[in-house]
Amino acid sequence: MDQTILLHWVEFAVRWLHVITAIAWIGSSFYFIALDLGLRRDPKPASGADGDEWQVHGGGFYHIQKYMVAPAEMPDHLVWFKWESYATWLSGVALLAVVYWLGAELFLIDYNVMDLTTWQAVLISAGSLIVGWVIYDLLCKSPLGQNPTALMLLLFLLLVVMAWGYTQVFSGRAALLHLGAFTATIMTANVAMIIIPNQKIVVRDLKAGRTPDAKYGQIAKLRSTHNNYLTLPVIFLMLSNHYPLAFASEYNWIIASLVFLMGVTIRHFFNTMHAKGDMLWWTWGATAAIFVAIVWLSILPLSRDEPLEEARLSPVSERFAAHAEFGDVANIVLGRCSMCHGAEVYWDGIATAPRGVYLDSDAAIAANARAIYLQSGVTHAMPPGNLSFMEETERAAIRNWYRSVTGGAL
Structure with missing residues:
Protein backbone atom coordinates (compact mmCIF):
# COMPACT_ATOMS: atom_id res chain seq x y z
CA MET A 1 0.00 0.00 0.00
CA ARG A 304 -3.15 46.50 6.24
CA ASP A 305 -2.07 46.28 2.63
CA GLU A 306 1.39 44.74 2.92
CA PRO A 307 3.39 42.95 0.21
CA LEU A 308 3.53 39.18 0.60
CA GLU A 309 6.93 37.58 0.99
CA GLU A 310 7.72 34.41 -0.91
CA ALA A 311 7.86 31.52 1.54
CA ARG A 312 11.13 29.65 2.02
CA LEU A 313 11.00 26.05 0.89
CA SER A 314 11.99 23.03 2.94
CA PRO A 315 14.31 20.45 1.36
CA VAL A 316 11.31 18.16 0.76
CA SER A 317 9.33 20.95 -0.92
CA GLU A 318 12.30 21.85 -3.08
CA ARG A 319 12.27 18.33 -4.56
CA PHE A 320 8.63 18.74 -5.55
CA ALA A 321 9.25 22.17 -7.08
CA ALA A 322 12.29 20.95 -9.02
CA HIS A 323 10.52 18.02 -10.66
CA ALA A 324 9.97 18.17 -14.41
CA GLU A 325 6.19 17.77 -14.06
CA PHE A 326 5.81 20.51 -11.47
CA GLY A 327 4.94 23.23 -13.98
CA ASP A 328 1.96 21.28 -15.31
CA VAL A 329 0.72 20.44 -11.80
CA ALA A 330 1.14 24.05 -10.65
CA ASN A 331 -1.02 25.24 -13.55
CA ILE A 332 -3.70 22.69 -12.63
CA VAL A 333 -3.73 23.77 -8.98
CA LEU A 334 -3.70 27.47 -9.80
CA GLY A 335 -6.62 27.00 -12.17
CA ARG A 336 -8.73 24.68 -10.01
CA CYS A 337 -7.87 25.57 -6.40
CA SER A 338 -6.45 29.06 -5.95
CA MET A 339 -9.79 30.86 -6.18
CA CYS A 340 -10.42 29.64 -2.62
CA HIS A 341 -6.90 28.79 -1.45
CA GLY A 342 -5.31 32.16 -2.08
CA ALA A 343 -4.38 35.39 -0.33
CA GLU A 344 -7.46 36.85 -2.03
CA VAL A 345 -10.46 34.53 -1.99
CA TYR A 346 -12.83 34.82 -4.94
CA TRP A 347 -15.55 32.48 -3.72
CA ASP A 348 -18.62 33.91 -1.98
CA GLY A 349 -19.04 32.81 1.62
CA ILE A 350 -15.33 32.08 2.22
CA ALA A 351 -13.42 34.80 4.05
CA THR A 352 -9.95 33.27 4.12
CA ALA A 353 -8.21 30.26 2.63
CA PRO A 354 -9.71 27.12 4.25
CA ARG A 355 -7.50 25.77 7.05
CA GLY A 356 -4.92 28.40 6.15
CA VAL A 357 -3.78 26.44 3.09
CA TYR A 358 -2.58 28.76 0.30
CA LEU A 359 -2.12 27.38 -3.22
CA ASP A 360 -1.54 30.58 -5.16
CA SER A 361 2.23 30.35 -5.71
CA ASP A 362 4.79 27.76 -6.73
CA ALA A 363 6.29 27.71 -3.24
CA ALA A 364 2.90 27.18 -1.60
CA ILE A 365 1.96 24.40 -4.01
CA ALA A 366 5.25 22.58 -3.43
CA ALA A 367 4.90 22.97 0.36
CA ASN A 368 1.42 21.39 0.28
CA ALA A 369 2.28 18.53 -2.09
CA ARG A 370 1.05 15.78 0.22
CA ALA A 371 -2.27 17.48 0.93
CA ILE A 372 -2.83 18.09 -2.79
CA TYR A 373 -2.02 14.44 -3.51
CA LEU A 374 -4.44 13.10 -0.89
CA GLN A 375 -7.24 15.62 -1.40
CA SER A 376 -7.24 15.93 -5.20
CA GLY A 377 -5.13 13.07 -6.52
CA VAL A 378 -6.07 9.98 -4.53
CA THR A 379 -9.57 11.22 -3.60
CA HIS A 380 -12.10 13.68 -4.97
CA ALA A 381 -12.36 15.61 -1.69
CA MET A 382 -11.09 18.75 -3.40
CA PRO A 383 -12.34 20.80 -5.09
CA PRO A 384 -15.55 20.27 -3.03
CA GLY A 385 -18.28 18.97 -5.27
CA ASN A 386 -15.76 19.39 -8.09
CA LEU A 387 -17.03 22.96 -8.44
CA SER A 388 -14.02 23.97 -10.53
CA PHE A 389 -14.43 20.90 -12.80
CA MET A 390 -11.08 19.22 -12.20
CA GLU A 391 -10.69 16.47 -14.79
CA GLU A 392 -9.54 12.90 -14.19
CA THR A 393 -6.47 13.47 -16.37
CA GLU A 394 -5.51 16.36 -14.07
CA ARG A 395 -5.92 14.20 -10.98
CA ALA A 396 -3.74 11.55 -12.64
CA ALA A 397 -1.08 14.19 -13.32
CA ILE A 398 -1.07 15.12 -9.63
CA ARG A 399 -0.70 11.47 -8.62
CA ASN A 400 2.11 10.82 -11.08
CA TRP A 401 3.99 13.95 -9.98
CA TYR A 402 3.79 13.09 -6.28
CA ARG A 403 4.64 9.42 -6.69
CA SER A 404 7.53 10.07 -9.03
CA VAL A 405 9.11 12.36 -6.43
CA THR A 406 8.49 10.19 -3.37
CA GLY A 407 7.51 6.75 -4.54
CA GLY A 408 4.59 7.21 -2.13
CA ALA A 409 7.00 7.14 0.82
CA LEU A 410 6.36 10.62 2.23
Whole structure:
Protein backbone atom coordinates (compact mmCIF):
# COMPACT_ATOMS: atom_id res chain seq x y z
CA MET A 1 0.00 0.00 0.00
CA ASP A 2 1.09 3.59 -0.68
CA GLN A 3 2.90 4.67 2.52
CA THR A 4 1.34 8.14 2.41
CA ILE A 5 -2.17 6.65 2.36
CA LEU A 6 -1.27 4.16 5.10
CA LEU A 7 0.07 6.96 7.29
CA HIS A 8 -3.11 8.92 6.66
CA TRP A 9 -5.23 6.02 7.96
CA VAL A 10 -2.94 5.58 10.97
CA GLU A 11 -3.51 9.26 11.73
CA PHE A 12 -7.26 8.74 11.43
CA ALA A 13 -7.24 5.77 13.83
CA VAL A 14 -5.11 7.55 16.44
CA ARG A 15 -7.17 10.75 16.15
CA TRP A 16 -10.39 8.76 16.60
CA LEU A 17 -8.97 7.10 19.72
CA HIS A 18 -7.83 10.48 21.05
CA VAL A 19 -11.26 12.06 20.59
CA ILE A 20 -13.06 9.14 22.24
CA THR A 21 -10.78 9.03 25.29
CA ALA A 22 -10.88 12.84 25.60
CA ILE A 23 -14.69 12.78 25.68
CA ALA A 24 -14.57 10.15 28.42
CA TRP A 25 -12.04 12.14 30.48
CA ILE A 26 -13.74 15.51 30.07
CA GLY A 27 -17.16 14.01 30.78
CA SER A 28 -16.09 12.39 34.04
CA SER A 29 -14.12 15.49 35.08
CA PHE A 30 -17.04 17.86 34.52
CA TYR A 31 -19.44 15.47 36.23
CA PHE A 32 -17.40 15.08 39.40
CA ILE A 33 -16.70 18.81 39.71
CA ALA A 34 -20.43 19.54 39.37
CA LEU A 35 -21.22 16.75 41.83
CA ASP A 36 -18.70 17.99 44.37
CA LEU A 37 -19.91 21.57 44.18
CA GLY A 38 -23.57 20.57 44.41
CA LEU A 39 -23.32 18.29 47.46
CA ARG A 40 -25.62 19.05 50.37
CA ARG A 41 -23.42 19.48 53.42
CA ASP A 42 -24.68 18.06 56.71
CA PRO A 43 -22.72 19.21 59.80
CA LYS A 44 -23.56 15.97 61.64
CA PRO A 45 -24.21 13.25 59.07
CA ALA A 46 -25.08 9.85 60.51
CA SER A 47 -22.98 8.12 57.88
CA GLY A 48 -19.90 10.24 58.52
CA ALA A 49 -19.94 11.51 54.95
CA ASP A 50 -19.10 15.13 54.17
CA GLY A 51 -22.16 15.53 51.95
CA ASP A 52 -24.61 13.73 49.72
CA GLU A 53 -26.81 14.26 46.69
CA TRP A 54 -29.78 12.56 45.07
CA GLN A 55 -29.78 12.32 41.28
CA VAL A 56 -32.07 10.78 38.68
CA HIS A 57 -30.84 9.45 35.33
CA GLY A 58 -31.66 6.65 32.93
CA GLY A 59 -34.88 5.69 34.69
CA GLY A 60 -33.32 5.27 38.13
CA PHE A 61 -32.39 7.22 41.26
CA TYR A 62 -28.87 7.53 42.63
CA HIS A 63 -27.88 8.43 46.19
CA ILE A 64 -24.28 9.64 46.18
CA GLN A 65 -22.18 10.40 49.25
CA LYS A 66 -18.74 11.97 49.49
CA TYR A 67 -16.21 11.49 52.28
CA MET A 68 -13.84 14.42 52.53
CA VAL A 69 -10.94 12.29 53.77
CA ALA A 70 -12.08 8.65 53.64
CA PRO A 71 -14.75 6.30 54.99
CA ALA A 72 -14.17 4.45 58.22
CA GLU A 73 -13.39 1.23 56.37
CA MET A 74 -12.01 0.37 52.98
CA PRO A 75 -14.89 -0.55 50.62
CA ASP A 76 -14.76 -3.91 48.84
CA HIS A 77 -15.29 -2.34 45.41
CA LEU A 78 -13.53 0.87 44.46
CA VAL A 79 -13.52 2.40 40.97
CA TRP A 80 -10.50 4.49 39.99
CA PHE A 81 -10.93 7.29 37.45
CA LYS A 82 -7.51 7.55 35.86
CA TRP A 83 -7.36 5.57 32.62
CA GLU A 84 -9.46 8.14 30.75
CA SER A 85 -6.76 10.72 31.45
CA TYR A 86 -3.84 8.42 30.68
CA ALA A 87 -5.36 7.16 27.43
CA THR A 88 -6.15 10.70 26.29
CA TRP A 89 -2.57 11.86 26.82
CA LEU A 90 -0.96 8.75 25.34
CA SER A 91 -3.14 8.89 22.23
CA GLY A 92 -2.49 12.64 21.99
CA VAL A 93 1.27 12.15 22.04
CA ALA A 94 0.92 9.39 19.44
CA LEU A 95 -1.06 11.79 17.24
CA LEU A 96 1.55 14.50 17.81
CA ALA A 97 4.24 12.07 16.70
CA VAL A 98 2.37 10.85 13.60
CA VAL A 99 1.33 14.30 12.35
CA TYR A 100 3.91 16.78 13.62
CA TRP A 101 7.05 14.72 14.24
CA LEU A 102 6.90 12.44 11.19
CA GLY A 103 5.62 15.37 9.16
CA ALA A 104 7.86 17.97 10.77
CA GLU A 105 8.88 19.67 7.52
CA LEU A 106 5.24 19.97 6.49
CA PHE A 107 3.45 20.93 9.70
CA LEU A 108 5.90 21.63 12.54
CA ILE A 109 8.68 23.68 10.99
CA ASP A 110 8.13 27.05 9.36
CA TYR A 111 11.43 28.13 7.79
CA ASN A 112 10.20 31.73 7.78
CA VAL A 113 9.91 31.57 11.59
CA MET A 114 13.01 29.55 12.54
CA ASP A 115 15.39 27.43 10.49
CA LEU A 116 15.30 24.11 12.33
CA THR A 117 16.28 20.59 11.44
CA THR A 118 13.71 17.88 12.03
CA TRP A 119 15.48 16.49 15.09
CA GLN A 120 15.82 19.98 16.61
CA ALA A 121 12.11 20.69 16.14
CA VAL A 122 11.08 17.33 17.62
CA LEU A 123 13.43 17.80 20.58
CA ILE A 124 11.95 21.25 21.32
CA SER A 125 8.45 19.85 20.92
CA ALA A 126 8.91 16.96 23.35
CA GLY A 127 11.18 18.83 25.75
CA SER A 128 8.80 21.75 26.19
CA LEU A 129 6.05 19.41 27.44
CA ILE A 130 8.33 18.02 30.16
CA VAL A 131 9.72 21.42 31.18
CA GLY A 132 6.20 22.83 31.43
CA TRP A 133 5.13 20.22 33.96
CA VAL A 134 8.29 20.68 36.06
CA ILE A 135 7.79 24.46 36.29
CA TYR A 136 4.09 24.15 37.10
CA ASP A 137 4.66 21.46 39.74
CA LEU A 138 7.35 23.53 41.45
CA LEU A 139 4.99 26.51 41.58
CA CYS A 140 2.24 24.38 43.13
CA LYS A 141 4.60 22.96 45.76
CA SER A 142 6.00 26.38 46.65
CA PRO A 143 4.40 28.66 49.29
CA LEU A 144 2.18 29.94 46.45
CA GLY A 145 0.31 26.65 46.72
CA GLN A 146 -1.40 28.10 49.77
CA ASN A 147 -2.72 31.02 47.71
CA PRO A 148 -4.87 29.56 44.89
CA THR A 149 -5.62 32.94 43.30
CA ALA A 150 -1.96 33.98 43.05
CA LEU A 151 -1.09 30.51 41.79
CA MET A 152 -3.69 30.70 39.01
CA LEU A 153 -2.39 34.12 37.95
CA LEU A 154 1.16 32.79 37.72
CA LEU A 155 -0.08 29.77 35.78
CA PHE A 156 -1.80 32.11 33.32
CA LEU A 157 1.42 34.10 32.96
CA LEU A 158 3.30 30.86 32.25
CA LEU A 159 0.79 29.98 29.53
CA VAL A 160 1.09 33.44 27.95
CA VAL A 161 4.89 33.12 27.85
CA MET A 162 4.62 29.66 26.29
CA ALA A 163 2.08 30.90 23.73
CA TRP A 164 4.52 33.60 22.63
CA GLY A 165 7.49 31.24 22.75
CA TYR A 166 5.90 28.57 20.58
CA THR A 167 5.05 31.14 17.88
CA GLN A 168 8.72 32.18 17.78
CA VAL A 169 9.79 28.61 17.02
CA PHE A 170 7.07 26.70 15.15
CA SER A 171 4.48 27.30 12.46
CA GLY A 172 1.30 29.03 13.65
CA ARG A 173 -0.68 25.81 13.34
CA ALA A 174 1.88 23.86 15.37
CA ALA A 175 2.29 26.64 17.95
CA LEU A 176 -1.34 26.61 19.06
CA LEU A 177 -1.52 22.82 18.95
CA HIS A 178 1.59 22.60 21.14
CA LEU A 179 0.17 25.06 23.63
CA GLY A 180 -2.79 22.71 23.96
CA ALA A 181 -0.47 19.71 24.35
CA PHE A 182 1.61 21.66 26.90
CA THR A 183 -1.51 22.33 28.98
CA ALA A 184 -2.90 18.81 28.56
CA THR A 185 0.42 17.38 29.75
CA ILE A 186 0.11 19.40 32.95
CA MET A 187 -3.44 18.13 33.40
CA THR A 188 -2.56 14.45 32.91
CA ALA A 189 0.56 14.75 35.06
CA ASN A 190 -1.66 16.19 37.80
CA VAL A 191 -3.65 12.97 37.67
CA ALA A 192 -0.70 10.58 37.34
CA MET A 193 1.81 12.31 39.64
CA ILE A 194 -0.37 13.95 42.30
CA ILE A 195 -4.04 13.00 42.43
CA ILE A 196 -3.79 9.21 42.06
CA PRO A 197 -0.65 8.82 44.27
CA ASN A 198 -2.33 10.84 47.03
CA GLN A 199 -5.44 8.70 46.79
CA LYS A 200 -3.29 5.58 46.99
CA ILE A 201 -1.73 6.87 50.22
CA VAL A 202 -5.22 7.26 51.69
CA VAL A 203 -6.14 3.73 50.58
CA ARG A 204 -3.00 2.28 52.18
CA ASP A 205 -3.74 4.08 55.44
CA LEU A 206 -7.27 2.68 55.47
CA LYS A 207 -6.05 -0.85 54.85
CA ALA A 208 -3.49 -0.47 57.64
CA GLY A 209 -6.12 0.83 60.07
CA ARG A 210 -4.62 4.35 60.18
CA THR A 211 -6.58 7.60 59.93
CA PRO A 212 -5.63 9.23 56.60
CA ASP A 213 -4.26 12.77 56.59
CA ALA A 214 -6.74 15.28 55.14
CA LYS A 215 -3.94 17.17 53.35
CA TYR A 216 -3.72 14.56 50.59
CA GLY A 217 -7.33 15.13 49.59
CA GLN A 218 -6.89 18.91 49.70
CA ILE A 219 -3.85 18.80 47.42
CA ALA A 220 -5.62 16.52 44.96
CA LYS A 221 -8.67 18.77 44.91
CA LEU A 222 -6.54 21.85 44.08
CA ARG A 223 -4.97 20.07 41.10
CA SER A 224 -8.36 18.76 39.99
CA THR A 225 -9.75 22.32 40.09
CA HIS A 226 -6.88 23.51 37.88
CA ASN A 227 -7.70 20.75 35.41
CA ASN A 228 -11.34 21.81 35.40
CA TYR A 229 -10.56 25.41 34.45
CA LEU A 230 -8.00 24.39 31.81
CA THR A 231 -10.22 21.93 29.94
CA LEU A 232 -12.16 24.30 27.67
CA PRO A 233 -9.07 26.21 26.41
CA VAL A 234 -7.36 22.89 25.61
CA ILE A 235 -10.34 21.82 23.50
CA PHE A 236 -10.16 25.10 21.55
CA LEU A 237 -6.42 24.74 20.97
CA MET A 238 -6.76 21.15 19.80
CA LEU A 239 -9.35 22.24 17.22
CA SER A 240 -7.55 25.46 16.27
CA ASN A 241 -5.88 23.98 13.18
CA HIS A 242 -9.29 24.20 11.48
CA TYR A 243 -9.36 27.99 11.97
CA PRO A 244 -6.60 29.90 10.16
CA LEU A 245 -7.96 33.22 11.43
CA ALA A 246 -6.75 32.02 14.83
CA PHE A 247 -3.51 30.14 14.16
CA ALA A 248 -2.29 32.06 11.10
CA SER A 249 -2.78 35.53 12.58
CA GLU A 250 0.31 37.47 13.62
CA TYR A 251 -1.49 37.90 16.96
CA ASN A 252 -2.06 34.16 17.39
CA TRP A 253 -0.26 34.02 20.73
CA ILE A 254 -2.47 36.81 22.14
CA ILE A 255 -5.56 35.05 20.78
CA ALA A 256 -4.48 31.82 22.48
CA SER A 257 -3.89 33.66 25.76
CA LEU A 258 -7.34 35.24 25.63
CA VAL A 259 -8.87 31.81 25.02
CA PHE A 260 -7.65 30.76 28.47
CA LEU A 261 -9.43 33.74 30.03
CA MET A 262 -12.59 32.88 28.10
CA GLY A 263 -12.44 29.31 29.41
CA VAL A 264 -12.10 30.58 32.99
CA THR A 265 -15.14 32.88 32.75
CA ILE A 266 -17.33 30.12 31.30
CA ARG A 267 -16.30 27.53 33.88
CA HIS A 268 -16.66 30.04 36.71
CA PHE A 269 -20.30 30.57 35.77
CA PHE A 270 -21.13 26.87 35.89
CA ASN A 271 -19.00 26.13 38.95
CA THR A 272 -20.67 28.93 40.91
CA MET A 273 -24.09 27.80 39.74
CA HIS A 274 -23.44 24.23 40.90
CA ALA A 275 -21.94 25.34 44.22
CA LYS A 276 -24.29 28.14 45.29
CA GLY A 277 -27.11 28.24 42.79
CA ASP A 278 -26.04 31.78 41.82
CA MET A 279 -26.21 32.83 38.19
CA LEU A 280 -23.23 35.11 37.52
CA TRP A 281 -24.49 36.48 34.22
CA TRP A 282 -21.67 39.02 34.09
CA THR A 283 -19.32 36.14 33.22
CA TRP A 284 -21.13 35.71 29.90
CA GLY A 285 -20.70 39.40 29.20
CA ALA A 286 -17.00 39.07 29.94
CA THR A 287 -16.80 35.98 27.72
CA ALA A 288 -18.50 37.82 24.85
CA ALA A 289 -16.16 40.80 25.24
CA ILE A 290 -13.10 38.52 25.15
CA PHE A 291 -14.46 36.77 22.07
CA VAL A 292 -15.02 40.09 20.30
CA ALA A 293 -11.41 41.02 21.11
CA ILE A 294 -10.25 37.71 19.60
CA VAL A 295 -12.25 38.32 16.41
CA TRP A 296 -10.85 41.86 16.14
CA LEU A 297 -7.28 40.64 16.56
CA SER A 298 -7.79 37.96 13.92
CA ILE A 299 -8.95 40.41 11.24
CA LEU A 300 -6.73 43.35 12.18
CA PRO A 301 -3.88 42.32 9.82
CA LEU A 302 -6.38 42.15 6.93
CA SER A 303 -6.82 45.91 7.09
CA ARG A 304 -3.15 46.50 6.24
CA ASP A 305 -2.07 46.28 2.63
CA GLU A 306 1.39 44.74 2.92
CA PRO A 307 3.39 42.95 0.21
CA LEU A 308 3.53 39.18 0.60
CA GLU A 309 6.93 37.58 0.99
CA GLU A 310 7.72 34.41 -0.91
CA ALA A 311 7.86 31.52 1.54
CA ARG A 312 11.13 29.65 2.02
CA LEU A 313 11.00 26.05 0.89
CA SER A 314 11.99 23.03 2.94
CA PRO A 315 14.31 20.45 1.36
CA VAL A 316 11.31 18.16 0.76
CA SER A 317 9.33 20.95 -0.92
CA GLU A 318 12.30 21.85 -3.08
CA ARG A 319 12.27 18.33 -4.56
CA PHE A 320 8.63 18.74 -5.55
CA ALA A 321 9.25 22.17 -7.08
CA ALA A 322 12.29 20.95 -9.02
CA HIS A 323 10.52 18.02 -10.66
CA ALA A 324 9.97 18.17 -14.41
CA GLU A 325 6.19 17.77 -14.06
CA PHE A 326 5.81 20.51 -11.47
CA GLY A 327 4.94 23.23 -13.98
CA ASP A 328 1.96 21.28 -15.31
CA VAL A 329 0.72 20.44 -11.80
CA ALA A 330 1.14 24.05 -10.65
CA ASN A 331 -1.02 25.24 -13.55
CA ILE A 332 -3.70 22.69 -12.63
CA VAL A 333 -3.73 23.77 -8.98
CA LEU A 334 -3.70 27.47 -9.80
CA GLY A 335 -6.62 27.00 -12.17
CA ARG A 336 -8.73 24.68 -10.01
CA CYS A 337 -7.87 25.57 -6.40
CA SER A 338 -6.45 29.06 -5.95
CA MET A 339 -9.79 30.86 -6.18
CA CYS A 340 -10.42 29.64 -2.62
CA HIS A 341 -6.90 28.79 -1.45
CA GLY A 342 -5.31 32.16 -2.08
CA ALA A 343 -4.38 35.39 -0.33
CA GLU A 344 -7.46 36.85 -2.03
CA VAL A 345 -10.46 34.53 -1.99
CA TYR A 346 -12.83 34.82 -4.94
CA TRP A 347 -15.55 32.48 -3.72
CA ASP A 348 -18.62 33.91 -1.98
CA GLY A 349 -19.04 32.81 1.62
CA ILE A 350 -15.33 32.08 2.22
CA ALA A 351 -13.42 34.80 4.05
CA THR A 352 -9.95 33.27 4.12
CA ALA A 353 -8.21 30.26 2.63
CA PRO A 354 -9.71 27.12 4.25
CA ARG A 355 -7.50 25.77 7.05
CA GLY A 356 -4.92 28.40 6.15
CA VAL A 357 -3.78 26.44 3.09
CA TYR A 358 -2.58 28.76 0.30
CA LEU A 359 -2.12 27.38 -3.22
CA ASP A 360 -1.54 30.58 -5.16
CA SER A 361 2.23 30.35 -5.71
CA ASP A 362 4.79 27.76 -6.73
CA ALA A 363 6.29 27.71 -3.24
CA ALA A 364 2.90 27.18 -1.60
CA ILE A 365 1.96 24.40 -4.01
CA ALA A 366 5.25 22.58 -3.43
CA ALA A 367 4.90 22.97 0.36
CA ASN A 368 1.42 21.39 0.28
CA ALA A 369 2.28 18.53 -2.09
CA ARG A 370 1.05 15.78 0.22
CA ALA A 371 -2.27 17.48 0.93
CA ILE A 372 -2.83 18.09 -2.79
CA TYR A 373 -2.02 14.44 -3.51
CA LEU A 374 -4.44 13.10 -0.89
CA GLN A 375 -7.24 15.62 -1.40
CA SER A 376 -7.24 15.93 -5.20
CA GLY A 377 -5.13 13.07 -6.52
CA VAL A 378 -6.07 9.98 -4.53
CA THR A 379 -9.57 11.22 -3.60
CA HIS A 380 -12.10 13.68 -4.97
CA ALA A 381 -12.36 15.61 -1.69
CA MET A 382 -11.09 18.75 -3.40
CA PRO A 383 -12.34 20.80 -5.09
CA PRO A 384 -15.55 20.27 -3.03
CA GLY A 385 -18.28 18.97 -5.27
CA ASN A 386 -15.76 19.39 -8.09
CA LEU A 387 -17.03 22.96 -8.44
CA SER A 388 -14.02 23.97 -10.53
CA PHE A 389 -14.43 20.90 -12.80
CA MET A 390 -11.08 19.22 -12.20
CA GLU A 391 -10.69 16.47 -14.79
CA GLU A 392 -9.54 12.90 -14.19
CA THR A 393 -6.47 13.47 -16.37
CA GLU A 394 -5.51 16.36 -14.07
CA ARG A 395 -5.92 14.20 -10.98
CA ALA A 396 -3.74 11.55 -12.64
CA ALA A 397 -1.08 14.19 -13.32
CA ILE A 398 -1.07 15.12 -9.63
CA ARG A 399 -0.70 11.47 -8.62
CA ASN A 400 2.11 10.82 -11.08
CA TRP A 401 3.99 13.95 -9.98
CA TYR A 402 3.79 13.09 -6.28
CA ARG A 403 4.64 9.42 -6.69
CA SER A 404 7.53 10.07 -9.03
CA VAL A 405 9.11 12.36 -6.43
CA THR A 406 8.49 10.19 -3.37
CA GLY A 407 7.51 6.75 -4.54
CA GLY A 408 4.59 7.21 -2.13
CA ALA A 409 7.00 7.14 0.82
CA LEU A 410 6.36 10.62 2.23
